[in-house]
Amino acid sequence: MWWIYALLSALFASLTAIFAKIGITGVNSNLATAIRAIIILLVAWGIVLARGEEKGLPALSKQNWIFLIISGVATGLSWVFYFKALQVGKVSQVAPVDKLSVALTIVLSVVILGEALSLKAAIGALLIIAGTIVLIL
Template sequence: MWWIYAILSAFFASLTAIFAKIGITGVNSNLATAIRSVIILLVAWGIVFARSEYRGIPALSKHNLMYIVISGITTGLSWIFYFKALQAGKVTQVAPVDKLSIALTIVLSVVFLGESLSLKTAMGALLIIIGTVVLIFE
């Protein structure tokens, strides 16, 4: 079932790039990111309340909260730089280069999480890196 969610994530991420590029025309990218963040906040909390998932808040440990906060900070920085890149470049270049995060995530998951790395996964990551370099120096 995970792959269905992953495909939906990729689909909505692709729409995000298109709508963001259209929406940031003539708009400060930091302002656009802030507006986008408020919308995401409202949607996420709407889902949490609609499904009564807020009841899980007391079960969160300090460890959970610390890493969720750090993840939120890194997500925010990613979005800020993504919007700046979209404003300055073409979606056909920015979006694929942004997906270099896939290869970086593979490497970091091996280093920090101790996940195993198969030859197939290593080759896929290497191809993403090569593709990114090709797009950057196009």
């Protein structure tokens, strides 16, 4: 079942790039990012409230809060740079280079989380890195 969610994530990430490129025409990329963040905030909290999941807030630990905040900062910075790249570059180049994050995540999952690195994952990461270099050059 996880792969269905992952495929849907990929689909919506793809649509995000296309719609963002159209939406940032003539708009400051930071302003566009801020508008996008508000929409995401409303959608996410709408889902949480509709499902009654806000009741889980008191159960969050200090560690949960710290790492969710750090993750939020990283997400915000990712969006700022992504929108700036979309504003000055082609979607067909920016979006694939942005997916270098997949290879970086594989490496960081091994280094930070201590996850095992399979041969398939290593080859996949190397191919993503090689593809990114080809796109940039």
